[in-house]
Amino acid sequence: MENFWQSCSATLEQELTPQQFSAWIKPLVPLDYEDGRLRIAAPNRFKLDWVKTQFASRITSLAAQYWEAPVDVQFVLDPRAGGLRKPAPSAPSAMPLGPRGGQMNAEPAAMPEAPPPPVADNRREQSRINEALTFDSFVTGKANQLARAAAIQVANNPGVSYNPLFLYGGVGLGKTHLIHAIGNQVMADNPSVRIRYIHAEQYVRDVVTAYQRKGFDDFKRYYHSLDLLLIDDIQFFAGKNRTQEEFFYAFEALIAAKKQIIITSDTYPKEITGMDDRLISRFDSGLTVAVEPPELEMRVAILLKKAAQESVTLSDDVAFFVAKHLRSNVRELEGALRKILAYSRFHGKDITIDVVKEALKDLLSVQNRQISVENIQKTVADFFNIKVADMYSKKRPANIARPRQIAMYLAKELTQKSLPEIGELFGGRDHTTVLHAVRKIAADRSKNPEINHELHVLEQTLKG
Numbered sequence: 001m002e003n004f005w006q007s008c009s010a011t012l013e014q015e016l017t018p019q020q021f022s023a024w025i026k027p028l029v030p031l032d033y034e035d036g037r038l039r040i041a042a043p044n045r046f047k048l049d050w051v052k053t054q055f056a057s058r059i060t061s062l063a064a065q066y067w068e069a070p071v072d073v074q075f076v077l078d079p080r081a082g083g084l085r086k087p088a089p090s091a092p093s094a095m096p097l098g099p100r101g102g103q104m105n106a107e108p109a110a111m112p113e114a115p116p117p118p119v120a121d122n123r124r125e126q127s128r129i130n131e132a133l134t135f136d137s138f139v140t141g142k143a144n145q146l147a148r149a150a151a152i153q154v155a156n157n158p159g160v161s162y163n164p165l166f167l168y169g170g171v172g173l174g175k176t177h178l179i180h181a182i183g184n185q186v187m188a189d190n191p192s193v194r195i196r197y198i199h200a201e202q203y204v205r206d207v208v209t210a211y212q213r214k215g216f217d218d219f220k221r222y223y224h225s226l227d228l229l230l231i232d233d234i235q236f237f238a239g240k241n242r243t244q245e246e247f248f249y250a251f252e253a254l255i256a257a258k259k260q261i262i263i264t265s266d267t268y269p270k271e272i273t274g275m276d277d278r279l280i281s282r283f284d285s286g287l288t289v290a291v292e293p294p295e296l297e298m299r300v301a302i303l304l305k306k307a308a309q310e311s312v313t314l315s316d317d318v319a320f321f322v323a324k325h326l327r328s329n330v331r332e333l334e335g336a337l338r339k340i341l342a343y344s345r346f347h348g349k350d351i352t353i354d355v356v357k358e359a360l361k362d363l364l365s366v367q368n369r370q371i372s373v374e375n376i377q378k379t380v381a382d383f384f385n386i387k388v389a390d391m392y393s394k395k396r397p398a399n400i401a402r403p404r405q406i407a408m409y410l411a412k413e414l415t416q417k418s419l420p421e422i423g424e425l426f427g428g429r430d431h432t433t434v435l436h437a438v439r440k441i442a443a444d445r446s447k448n449p450e451i452n453h454e455l456h457v458l459e460q461t462l463k464g
């Protein structure tokens with residue numbers, strides 16, 4: 001047994017990062033090997049759970065290779081830790097629970113060492129839920145009230161009401177905030193629920209790691225055993241076929257088991273390019289809700305709330321001034337407020353409109369050059385030598401239809417407007433017409449370098 005453990009450790013040391021090896025494998029102690037059963041002890045319950053979910057199958061297969069026979073590898077709490085028979089702390093559960101989960105791509109440096117924290121804390125850490133992003137700290141307005149209502153509904157009845165919940169909208173509009181808020185509430189209601197927030201890019205990386213390590217069994221076991229999966233910016237799956245396939249399995253397994261899935265994206269399901277149709281239709285099979293850019297009053301409310309969180313009182317004049325000039329998203333508002341506060345603290349000045357103008361000098365000059373759909377229509381019309389009115393006319397000859405499609409594509413790319421809004425600005429056209437134009441031009445652009453160049457010139461002209 002000692003020889004096996006030496007060779008097994010040496011192999012794992014090769015396969016894992018040094019941090020992973022010393023955090024998870026080094027503390028393990030082989031206890032005994034008898035009649036094809038190997039017992040390995042972990043120093044605490046936290047590590048025990050982790051090792052079981054992340055490394056059990058690899059260790060089992062190394063053991064089978066070594067003894068040239070199947071080995072029943074059992075992981076137990078180290079008796080010296082005095083907890084071999086101690087039951088795991090449990091919490092009331094309203095949701096169906098499977099085996100305890102772990103996570104892929106462990107980041108052991110961030111993991112707590114002894115003494116192990118309570119289960120609820122482990123759960124929070126493993127879930128990657130940010131506790132600052134709650135419903136309480138989320139400002140509501142017309143732009144997001146539907147999304148917030150749906151999120152609250154789902155948080156109250158995970159796996160029951162809308163599954164999946166699909167939230168879409170432009171950058172910095174609060175989608176990530178909302179899904180963390182759901183996670184926080186579900187966790188507060190039931191600390192033992194297995195939740196995972198993951199950005200789609202990280203999920204792609206996890207698939208690659210699983211692929212390299214031939215660890216798909218562990219990967220599947222982990223994702224398929226969650227109670228609540230929050231996956232952010234799913235548009236990053238575009239063109240990643242293996243990731244899409246894995247996610248499809250996870251999706252099917254979780255939905256079938258009535259586990260909740262919440263997805264965000266920068267656009268609505270049918271508009272995501274490079275995504276398998278099977279997935280797109282599943283994304284749309286629950287509830288799909290838009291998060292729109294905040295209207296003026298909401299931008300003001302956000303500024304006042306964020307300032308209050310910093311113990312600063314903004315005058316209404318100042319809040320309105322900033323909100324009128326910065327229109328695109330909440331992240332931008334937060335950045336502006338940070339600049340204003342830093343400027344006023346550094347110069348020891350009260351926050352007045354003049355101070356704001358000074359603090360936001362660069363930002364405001366960029367905003368003044370902000371690209372509008374009207375601007376795009378005019379620039380494209382000039383470029384192709386047609387009349388601006390042709391942009392909204394019902395005429396369809398190719399020499400007009402094509403520039404119009406290009407203008408729609410650029411409007412989608414360079415402004416925060418939604419497809420229906422763009423359709424409206426192009427003579428009341430349906431959003432599917434805009435979608436068709438956007439896809440067509442994007443496809444042409446990727447195939448034809450000349451068209452790509454033409455679009456590049458237009459973009460540079462518009463960005464000034």
Ligand SMILES: Nc1ncnc2c1ncn2[C@@H]1O[C@H](COP(=O)(O)OP(=O)(O)OP(=O)(O)O)[C@@H](O)[C@H]1O
Pocket residue numbers: 133137138139140144169170171172173174175176177178233266302330331334
């Ligand atoms: N309604 C809101 N109330 C309070 N804060 C908000 C609101 N909406 C967004 N924020 C804050 O704005 C910042 C950006 O929001 P968030 O990251 O959730 O945007 P997002 O829609 O996920 O954007 P992206 O697509 O770029 O990931 C965060 O700090 C978030 O807390």
